[in-house]
Amino acid sequence: VAIEHPRDLLAVQLAHLGDFYNGNGPVQRDRIARVLPSWDKSVPGYGYVLGMYAFGLEEMADYARAEDTGHQALALNRRDPWATHAVAHVLEMQARLADGIRFLTATQDDWAPDNAFAFHNWWHLGLYYVDIGDTQKALDLYDTRIRPKESGMALEMVDASAMLWRLTLLGVDVGARWKPLAHSWAPRLEDGLYAFNDCHALMALVGAGRLEEAELVTALLANAARRGGTNARMAGDVGLPLAKGLLAFGREDYEGAIAAIMPIRHIAIRFGGSHAQRDLLTLTLIEAALRAGRTTVARHYLAERLVQRPASGLGARLMQRCA
Template sequence: MTIRDSLGLPISGATDTGAAFYQKAVHELQCFVGDPVGSIDAAIAAAPGFVIAHVFKGYLFGLATEREATAVAADCFAAASGLGGTARERTHVAALGHLAQGRWHAAGGILEDLTIEAPRDALALQAGHQIDFFTGNARMLRDRLARALPAWDEAMPGYHAMLGMQAFGFEEMGDYGRAEALGRRAVEIEPRDGWAQHAVAHVMEMQSRQRDGIAWMRANPDAWAKESFLQVHNWWHLALFHYDLGEIAEVLALYDGPIFGTRSSVVLNMVDASAILWRLHLGGVDVGGRWTPLAENWAPKAMSANYAFNDAHAMMAFVGAGRADLAGALLDAQRAAMEAGGDNAGFTRDVGHPLTLAIKAFGEGDFAQTVGLLRPIRSIAHRFGGSHAQRDVIDLTLIEAAFRAGNAALAAALAAERLAARPDSPLSQLFMKRAARPAEVT
């Protein structure tokens, strides 16, 4: 008898027990809660020939943006490759193979074609959506889900996740009204959906609705934070709202608590820690000794230089901690990465390396060089991944560097630009006040 998943798709090599663990892992991943690795390991233990379970595990590790995790993804690809399976499953295996070799765009393209043919393949949609995020492909963040949603309805398991992903895609494309409506609906259906929660937070961040954002995030934090492996990123969103309002004590409390209180060595968590401390650093806030443990955690991870977006955030920590040795080693690792294969060579060459150099220059007080390095990459920064909210740190660094370089005309132009884009942001208004006093720009 053919065993099928909860949406009716055949899953080769599964047993009833293995399928039950697999469905548990799918739900955990769709909500970003629990232990999907543990659940999928249990599925594989119950059914060693379970093709899509090996693929699922490979996606979990391949999307972690850490070298050691990518090696696990390669092992999962090897295990799945010899198991056969349906045409759909073999396509998944091919996509995983590309991902494990750092060919992000190829993996995303294969999954795009797969979900055109099988729009109810929830795993293909979610893996593809994450690839779109890590490659900064805003249009596909929207359109991958838009193509599939007509085949879905609210009675289907995982429908909330489809709405949450579509919400984030709409937000990244600037369609804020529909993004917020879909994100809120997803959270109504499944309050533990951390990705949908975060999609609505992104809308409020882009619209400078700080008080709304704080209310949204503080309304039910147990739902999106408890046992959630996306919780640090969502706490970071809350910290951004307080940061824009100038509520520095709140930001530091969040940093010392849920953002980096446990001193996580997970790269995606350290990205958020670096990103919030660097914003404070740009504003002249003394963060005390907070940079040092963060830099120490980055040190063994950053030297792989396997994902350019991470490199820039590692450099923030090295600059903040005054670790010129680690900064130099990171730049050497990036130079090697640009000579290696895979898409990260392009991510690094186009955006990551000049940005990392600019952050180092800022730390050394060479603000003119920072400006010179950042201006050419602003319009292409999406190429190295992340969201608009995350990449905003590039603009913030550029503005501050222009002020400190004494380039009053550029600082005024950038301040006016930001006010036009974010008229309700207190930070935008602060930049305008500084620009109106050119003798004080430095």
Template sequence: MADRQTLTGASDAAAVLFETAQHELRCFVGDPVASVEAALADSPDFAMAHAFKGWLYGLSTDKEAMPVTQACAEAAARLAGTERERTHAAALGDLAAGGWHRAGKRLAAHTETQPLDALALQAGHQIDFFTGNAEMLRDRIARALPAWSPDIPGYHAILGMQAFGLEENAEYAEAEKFGRRAVDIEPHDGWAQHAVAHVMEMQSRQHDGIAWMRDNEAGWTEGSFLQVHNWWHLSLFHYDLGETEQVLALYDGPIYGSGSTLALNLLDASAILWRLMLGGIDIGSRWSPLAENWLPKARDSNYAFNDMHAMMAFVGAGRDDAARDLLAAQEVAMRADDDNAAFTREVGRPATLGIKAFGEGRYADAVEALRPLPAIAHLFGGSHAQRDVIALTLIEAALRAGDGYLARDLTAKRLAARPASPLSALFARRAAMLPPPA
């Protein structure tokens, strides 16, 4: 626990509740919102508790959470008694105003002098993820790591974050080592579990990935609010093997059986259904309820990465009205003075238009929209595994458009990068069957 004197406005009881909330967030388990609310009920002037609550809301990517984030930033700033508290309040204010990059830079400067501030490291790490900053995903944690040791509470989470940062920089052996060590220390660390899954996904180690997830299933599912995303990772391994029945069973069960309305869960649901649709799998009626839950967010265009996945659901469900609303919202978003305007202009808008064109059978238009994106897709956030859907859609569009030259080029590159992937081999065989250009 942080030095009791550094927690301005906290009683001893509130400080314990705050540490509980931090542990829950580090593991992605339990209900950190409830824990921090209990801390605030006990100590309403607890500055860091207000900041912590603000991070929980602000990193949700839901537009409706931003007023809460702003209120928390203002409360933390008003009550702050330490430089740490003032920094968190200011970074939260940056985030609430759409300044993702400013918030991340502010936290990075802070942890250079306070490397044991686990909350600042975790919030910054999430910002790096949402902005697609792979180098900082690794380096933010690497710079702080020498100050940490196994006897410090939360050490496992630092290892798990470093594992994910290493994986996003293709340092797979080191990433797996860090992630496995984190899970050995804390089996309920869902982020570390997911980091190793990412390694195996990128290396096309499908059977290893299935075993990795199944062997510690209780650890990453019990009480975990990251479990939907980890179930999604399991589904990717089955998808690459062509085991579509298992993928659909996972979708109908733990991935989207509950019909969640959280943006992060909606995103995973869209992402796996779209992959199945690309493979010609009959989705049945699954698109419609998913699209309904995306509808309230169609006019938000709060985070471009979400827009692309909302469009998948609208196209899949035939909701032209919602698709039009989303595109209109993007027009507004691109005129805003915030980071999402750039996310949308550079990647989100063409990706969303490409998805729409593909769904309408305009495969040449989809190729035109999507072809420049794989090289720059990191600019609108997400991970390599998540952004792979753009590459998959581009390949399928090229195949269906009959563009043999492009299809062979794309599939050859994918086969070289993922030679053990059955899906890569299938793409290559299909591309080889297309006639040469006239």
């Protein structure tokens, strides 16, 4: 549709989101580039197209252009949460943590009110606080902004699982927060439609100590891998090995977690999600290596992460544990 009607904003957005969920970063960027010549400031909605392009650029690590394009989009429509989100991603990937906190805090009156996507930008703010070591602030955001009440919305539950898993990896006591989250995931366990979500459901189950149900998710991913369609590839290539690794981690089988996660890190884009979301695989692998006494493995992957994010406080603290 977008080929014949490049100004069909809904078609462009749906294709953009489809590319994201399918883990197709180059197409996510280039699909928007192909329609951009049909847009300019005189066309309503141009800012939204720029916001999508900014995110596509960010996911292809073109950070300078992504940030500039995101700010161009926000100059046209400061309430665009997707353009805000694209800039937030750049700041997270470059570990410009103070800049990220200032940016999202200063603009929250633009992107947060009456916006169903606000929880995800709050999640990004939480990531900055996790990185600088202010885990209490991250927990406060979880309680008041990311998941202030039980919700069955998958995107919200994914962010909640990802935040609690990060904090748990760092040894933070998240209290009883896993229990209601696992309860919200429970009715969706047999959907088996998107391996990325299934693995986040499994995190909640492991966190809540519901390991038998976590095993069920692993079995469902194995079934999904045998079926046809896009999700079969996602489940088989990344989802099932990751689920096994997460379950092993929950059982304190850290060698098993390393063995499952290490081979899939560099193909994890096939799984969908963003760089920031998939960073959870690396963090889990590093923590498993540290707990297994495999400091050379932990140092190996931390070195890679610190080259990408040299100012990361989290990376520096983890590297100190390798000494």
